[in-house]
Amino acid sequence: MRCGKGRSPLGSGVTKMAAEEKKEELERNSIKEKARLRLREFDVGDRFSHLPLARAAVLLPLMVRAGKLHLLLTVRSMQLRRSPGEVCFPGGKSEATDKDEIDTALREAKEEVGLQLEKVEVVCRLVPGIDKMNYLVTPVVGFIEDTFQPTPNPDEVSNVFVMPLEYFVKPLNYQTVPYKTSSGYHGRMHSFTYDDPEHKMSFRIWGLTAHFAVFLALVIFRRRPTFEIDYDLDSLISSSENYFMNLYASVYERKKSNI
Ligand SMILES: CC(C)(COP(=O)(O)O)[C@@H](O)C(=O)NCCC(=O)NCCSC(=O)CCC(=O)O
Numbered sequence: 357m358r359c360g361k362g363r364s365p366l367g368s369g370v371t372k373m374a375a376e377e378k379k380e381e382l383e384r385n386s387i388k389e390k391a392r393l394r395l396r397e398f399d400v401g402d403r404f405s406h407l408p409l410a411r412a413a414v415l416l417p418l419m420v421r422a423g424k425l426h427l428l429l430t431v432r433s434m435q436l437r438r439s440p441g442e443v444c445f446p447g448g449k450s451e452a453t454d455k456d457e458i459d460t461a462l463r464e465a466k467e468e469v470g471l472q473l474e475k476v477e478v479v480c481r482l483v484p485g486i487d488k489m490n491y492l493v494t495p496v497v498g499f500i501e502d503t504f505q506p507t508p509n510p511d512e513v514s515n516v517f518v519m520p521l522e523y524f525v526k527p528l529n530y531q532t533v534p535y536k537t538s539s540g541y542h543g544r545m546h547s548f549t550y551d552d553p554e555h556k557m558s559f560r561i562w563g564l565t566a567h568f569a570v571f572l573a574l575v576i577f578r579r580r581p582t583f584e585i586d587y588d589l590d591s592l593i594s595s596s597e598n599y600f601m602n603l604y605a606s607v608y609e610r611k612k613s614n615i
Pocket residue numbers: 412413414438439442443444445447448449486487488489491493562563564565566
């Protein structure tokens with residue numbers, strides 16, 4: 357059979373499918389490229405790494421599904437000493453062999469959900485947070501394969517799910533809780549309940565994990581959320597850094613007075 361240029365020997369249906377796949381791939385790449393450019397503006401690199409706090413890092417794994425950015429999250433195993441059953445990002449404490457927070461996040465993601473490090477495109481590090489044990493927790497943002505199939509390590513992870521990043525600016529079920537840390541710092545804690553159609557389960561994302569997810573969504577969408585936030589959207593970089601520095605100052609003062 358003769359087959360002209362651009363024509364499939366299997367007929368026009370196949371050509372149409374190939375054209376649609378190509379279009380979807382172009383759309384996926386364009387979504388990723390826009391996000392990449394925005395994220396790079398917010399890359400803090402190692403600017404906070406010198407702070408005298410113990411360190412941990414989490415990976416904020418982004419992927420495109422059904423034409424939208426999604427985030428992968430985990431549910432911590434009930435056997436863990438710390439935060440059992442809570443939703444969090446893959447991550448953990450730094451080890452001596454980690455060169456930086458990126459190494460920590462990637463090593464932990466491999467241990468916890470079987471993500472191979474060469475399959476992650478690391479884009480940036482965002483402003484850190486401080487957890488209740490006073491660990492400096494750095495969020496590392498990376499693209500993972502859109503088709504990634506996790507292999508959860510049952511000692512640490514009981515479930516893995518993905519949710520649209522947009523949910524963190526336009527949630528269907530949201531609550532805010534004022535809170536005060538042990539260092540006396542006052543803030544706002546976000547709490548999202550997400551009904552996952554894939555697992556037919558509801559997940560609650562709150563506290564530090566919600567704090568990172570909201571910031572990521574603000575950086576990428578630059579859109580006013582449907583709930584109140586502690587940042588000035590018109591100067592998101594400086595207001596997020598100020599927020600962190602106020603939190604750090606209260607932790608630092610408390611540590612000094614305990615010496
Ligand atoms: C901080 C951690 C990345 C350390 O990892 P490890 O596996 O060694 O425990 C991790 O504990 C973590 O991500 N913690 C936050 C979990 C979370 O967001 N839980 C929901 C709300 S509770 C909260 O936000 C307080 C968390 C805290 O301050 O530790």
